[in-house]
Amino acid sequence: MNWFYVEELKDHIGEEVELRGWVWNIRSSGKIHFIQFRDGTGFVQVVVESSSARPEVFESASKLRIESSVIVRGKVIEDKRSPYGVEIHATDVIPIQIPDEPYPISKKDHGIDFLMSYRHLWLRSRRQFHILKVRDAILMAIRHFYKARNFTLIDTPIFTGAIGETAENLFELDYFDYGKVYLTQTGQLYLEAACMAFGKVYNLGPTFRAEKSKTRRHLIEFWMHEAEVAYYEHEDNLRLQEELISYIVKYVLENAQDHLLALGRDTKKLQKVEVPFERITYDEAIKLLQKSGSNIQWGDDFGGDEETVIASNFEKPVFVTHYPRKVKAFYMQPDPKRPEVVRCADLLAPEGYGEIIGGSQRIHDYQLLLERLEEFNLPKEKYQWYLDLRKWGSVPHSGFGLGIERTVAWICGLEHIREAIPFARTLYRIYP
RNA sequence: UCCGGCGUAGCUCAACCGGUAGAGCGGGUGGCUGUUAACCACUAGGUUGGGGGUUCGAGUCCCUCCGCCGGAGCCA
Numbered sequence: 001m002n003w004f005y006v007e008e009l010k011d012h013i014g015e016e017v018e019l020r021g022w023v024w025n026i027r028s029s030g031k032i033h034f035i036q037f038r039d040g041t042g043f044v045q046v047v048v049e050s051s052s053a054r055p056e057v058f059e060s061a062s063k064l065r066i067e068s069s070v071i072v073r074g075k076v077i078e079d080k081r082s083p084y085g086v087e088i089h090a091t092d093v094i095p096i097q098i099p100d101e102p103y104p105i106s107k108k109d110h111g112i113d114f115l116m117s118y119r120h121l122w123l124r125s126r127r128q129f130h131i132l133k134v135r136d137a138i139l140m141a142i143r144h145f146y147k148a149r150n151f152t153l154i155d156t157p158i159f160t161g162a163i164g165e166t167a168e169n170l171f172e173l174d175y176f177d178y179g180k181v182y183l184t185q186t187g188q189l190y191l192e193a194a195c196m197a198f199g200k201v202y203n204l205g206p207t208f209r210a211e212k213s214k215t216r217r218h219l220i221e222f223w224m225h226e227a228e229v230a231y232y233e234h235e236d237n238l239r240l241q242e243e244l245i246s247y248i249v250k251y252v253l254e255n256a257q258d259h260l261l262a263l264g265r266d267t268k269k270l271q272k273v274e275v276p277f278e279r280i281t282y283d284e285a286i287k288l289l290q291k292s293g294s295n296i297q298w299g300d301d302f303g304g305d306e307e308t309v310i311a312s313n314f315e316k317p318v319f320v321t322h323y324p325r326k327v328k329a330f331y332m333q334p335d336p337k338r339p340e341v342v343r344c345a346d347l348l349a350p351e352g353y354g355e356i357i358g359g360s361q362r363i364h365d366y367q368l369l370l371e372r373l374e375e376f377n378l379p380k381e382k383y384q385w386y387l388d389l390r391k392w393g394s395v396p397h398s399g400f401g402l403g404i405e406r407t408v409a410w411i412c413g414l415e416h417i418r419e420a421i422p423f424a425r426t427l428y429r430i431y432p
Numbered sequence: 433u434c435c436g437g438c439g440u441a442g443c444u445c446a447a448c449c450g451g452u453a454g455a456g457c458g459g460g461u462g463g464c465u466g467u468u469a470a471c472c473a474c475u476a477g478g479u480u481g482g483g484g485g486u487u488c489g490a491g492u493c494c495c496u497c498c499g500c501c502g503g504a505g506c507c508a
Contacts, residue, residue, distance in 0.1 A: 025469080032465040049465065066458090081466070101459095102442075107469040108457045109444055113500050169506075186508090211506055212433060224508065303505075346508095355508060403508030428500085 001073055006042035009086050013078050019044075019088065023068045024124070025107065033061045037072060037088070043126065046072050046088040053090060061093045066103040067124070069096040112416075119423055120432045130259040131419055134252060135408045137259075139204065141251035142225050142402075145244055146202050151227065154194040154201045156187025161382050169209045183208035186401060189331075189386050191228035192362060195397055196389055202227040204404075214427055216416040217304065217354050219405060221425035228399030234333075234343040234361045237398035238319055241347055241357055242277045244402070245317055249273040252411055265413045269351070272315050279319040282341065285310050301327040308352040317356070319345040330376040331369065333361040333396070345400075353410035359400025366390035 004017045021039030028034070035046040048061040064070060073092035078085065104118055105125065115122050122128055146153070159173070159181050171183040187203045194201045204225045211218065227240065249270050252260065260267055280288070285306075289296050292309050296302075301323075302310070311318060322341040325334060332342035344360035363369045369390055373380055380387075408420035418424040423432065 027467045027470050028464085029467065029470085030464040032467080034467050034470085036468085045468085047466080051465075079466095081468090083468075103458085104442070106443055106458050111444075111501085114443070207508080209507070213504095213506065214501090215503070215506095218507070222508065301506090304503095304507095358508065401508060406508060 006037070006039050006044045008041075009044060009076050009088075013076050013086060016073065016075055016091070017088070019046075019072045021070065021072075022124070023064050023066060023070055024126075025066060026064050028062070033058070033064075035061065035064060035070075035072070035090075035093075037070075038124070038126075038129075042084070044084050044086065044088060045082055046074065046090050046093075048090045048093060057090065057093050060095055061090070063098060064093070064095060065099055067121075068098045070094065071096060112418075116418070116424070116426075116429060117431065123422065127263065128419065130262045131408065131412050131414065132422060133259045134256050134263075134412050135404070135420060137252045137256040138248055138404065138408055138411065140255075141248040142202075142204060142244070144251065145247045146227070149200065151200045151202050152194070152198040154187075154191060154198065154203055155205065156184065156190040156194075156203045156226075158184050158206070160184050169211045171208050171210045185209055186224065187226055188228065188399060188401065191226055191399060192386070192397065193389055195228040195230045195399070196393065196395075199231075200227075200229045212427060215304065217406060217409075219417055219421065219424055219426060222417075223404035223421070224401050225404060226399060226401040228397060230395050230397045232361075232398040233396050234321075234345075234398060237359055237361060237400060238277075238279065238321075238345055239275075241319075241345075241359060241400055241402075242275045242317075245277075245347070245357075246273050246275050248407070249411065260412065263412050265411075269315070270411065273317065277317050277319055277347070278314055279321055279345070280310075281321050282323045285320050288313065299324050299326065304354055307348050307354045311348040311350050311352065311354075314350060317347050317349050319347055321345040328360070330372040330378065331360075331362050333363050334368075343398075347400075349406065349410040351410065351413075353406060355403075356406045356410065357400050357402050359398065361396060361398040364390060364394045364396050366394065 001016055001018045003020060004012060006019065009017070019037065019039055021037055023035055024038050025036035026033060031050040033048040035048065037044050037046045048058055050058045071094040072088060072090055074088040074090035076086055077089050079087045105121055159175065161181055170185065172180050173183065175181040184207055186207060187205065191201050191203060202225065205223065206221055207224045208221055229240065253267060253270060257267065286296060286298055289306055289309055294306065294309070296306060310320065321344065322335060323344055324340060325332060325342045328342050328344055332344050335341050335343055342360060346355045347357035348354060349356045363372065366387060369387060373383055405417045405420040409417045412420070414420055418426060
């Protein structure tokens, strides 16, 4: 008998199949067992009736407990009573392993501390299954997007000597006799080098921030996708970002809609995410906030509350551009008409999910970059390679970074970012 | 790091003004041929986070330590 996955069953109605998976719940009425079965591709109900099954099969089904692993053989039956449309009428139930202890995650509610401690088992739960399937779709969408545009994937290093953005928030490690090195906060500087070699490049990988942040939007280790394009200026950069985001949302709606619906996500809100996105300047955002009763002043950076107020005025993501250069990173290109602001943009997701992208045009002038390094008290020696990029064939270039977990949280409609990554690293949790 | 909240059975919670520990789920036993967090009956399960104090008496009040949660700053 052929081994099939649950996701294939609707194409095999009436056939005898073998399934290999786990029992997530079992209900029994004495002479009939209902095995709630999962195999990592989906969920289905297996029915074992004493009137039709062989006695030893019925007996082995009675012995199953929650999270037993099991091989089931039986016939695929179309059944309107099943939420999945089909169910399996078992002819064989072969337990692989039956737990000695009760499964710690019960059918009732649990607290978040307990669930995070059992993350290795929590991954088996249906909600987590759907979230991580959406994450998988988002990462696949990013790769498709760049493949179609002939970008080159450049894997940037995890260990770095140069500081990406600010000297604070870095994880320090001893690197043999070399001395201190850091876990990367961003691969951007390396992508800038690569874009002068490959024109249009992107990366996708983990980044680390030693911030003692305790909010629903922060992780210590999070995944970031960054892109960098030579000869792109500010406007080109925004256009690439809005095309990427609308592509990701469309891709997820087409390829993972069932998962979104299982999570209870209102997909109508996501269907509105089409290009172009609105752009407002930092100056306009300040006015908008002041009109909403905030006493924020020009020159202040935005916090989570401010981002939520701004984003609540829009149905799709919105760009906030031209921030004061003092609140932004050292490498951002000043606006030629107003040197006190830089050619940057943050993309704020709707529904209070905050900043999902930060990007900018980069300084391409050697002398100006050198001045900025000094202004930010960064050690020139460690950035010599970065300065070199401005010595040979320097061109205007732009790029951005997308926070993967924030994007997953927004598209799935999650309360907290910690469910958007398989094993979250938060402030005081490294287990499991 | 700062501010606020919480810590009671394996899990989620209840216990009035300080008066002597209770329910659901999970576990065990039995019943049930269409269950959807199945249901019904019976049953086992507790140093109330640790330490100290006040009191005739503390899960409850006070001090302290630990753990967790939420928020802020910072950021994606």
